[in-house]
Amino acid sequence: MAGLQEVFTALVQKYTDDPHLPETLWQEIRQHYSDKKRHYHNLAHLEHLLGQLSAVKDHIEDWDVMLFCLFYHDIIYKASRNDNEEQSAEVAQKRLEALSFPPAKTSRCVAQILSTKGHAESDDPDTNYFTDADLSILGQSWDAYAIYCQQVRKEYAIYPDMMYKPGRKKVLKYFLQMDRIYKTAYFFERFETQARENLTTEFNTISTTPAPPKAPA
Numbered sequence: 001m002a003g004l005q006e007v008f009t010a011l012v013q014k015y016t017d018d019p020h021l022p023e024t025l026w027q028e029i030r031q032h033y034s035d036k037k038r039h040y041h042n043l044a045h046l047e048h049l050l051g052q053l054s055a056v057k058d059h060i061e062d063w064d065v066m067l068f069c070l071f072y073h074d075i076i077y078k079a080s081r082n083d084n085e086e087q088s089a090e091v092a093q094k095r096l097e098a099l100s101f102p103p104a105k106t107s108r109c110v111a112q113i114l115s116t117k118g119h120a121e122s123d124d125p126d127t128n129y130f131t132d133a134d135l136s137i138l139g140q141s142w143d144a145y146a147i148y149c150q151q152v153r154k155e156y157a158i159y160p161d162m163m164y165k166p167g168r169k170k171v172l173k174y175f176l177q178m179d180r181i182y183k184t185a186y187f188f189e190r191f192e193t194q195a196r197e198n199l200t201t202e203f204n205t206i207s208t209t210p211a212p213p214k215a216p217a
Contacts, residue, residue: 072113
C-alpha cells in the first residue's frame with residue numbers, strides 16, 4: 001500500500017497545478033500529527049485508517065472526499081478542547097476551498113469530519129464507513145486495545161486520574177449503550193463483539209477501586 005505522503009500528494013495534484021502546494025499542505029499535516037503530545041491521534045492512526053478504508057474502497061462512493069476526510073479529521077487535536085472536530089473541519093474547508101475542490105464535495109467532507117464527534121449513524125453510507133473505520137481500534141485484539149488505552153491516557157496526561165477516569169467511563173458507557181457501535185455490515189461483523197468485550201473490560205477495570213491499606217496491627 002502506498003505511503004501517506006504519496007497518497008496525499010497524488011490526491012492534491014488532481015486539484016491544483018501549483019507544484020509546491022502538495023508539499024506545503026503535506027508538511028502542515030505532518031507537523032500537526034507529529035506533535036509530541038500526540039500518542040494515538042498521530043500519523044500511525046492515519047495509516048491504520050487508510051488500511052481499514054482501503055479494504056472497503058469498492059463500497060465508497062467518493063474516495064477523494066474520504067481521503068481528504070482521513071487526512072484532516074484530527075488535524076486539530078488538543079486534550080483540553082471539546083471542539084477539535086469543529087476546528088479540524090474548519091481547517092479542511094479552508095484547504096479544500098484553496099484547492100478549488102467542488103463545493104458540494106467540500107461540504108460532504110466537512111460533514112464527515114463533524115460526524116466523528118459522536119459517531120452516530122448517518123444517512124450517508126460513506127460517512128458510516130469512515131466513522132466505523134475511525135472506531136476500528138476498539139475491536140482489535142485486547143493487547144492492541146490496551147496499547148491504545150495507554151496512548152489515549154498519555155494524551156490526557158494533564159488530567160489526574162480523579163478527573164480522567166470519570167470522563168473516560170462516560171465515553172465507554174456512551175459506546176456500550178449504542179445499539180450498534182459499527183453501522184456498516186463489514187465493520188460490524190469483524191469488530192462489534194470484540195469491541196464490546198474490550199470496552200467492558202476497560203470500564204470494569206476503571207470502576208474497580210483498590211481496597212484501602214490495612215491498619216498496622
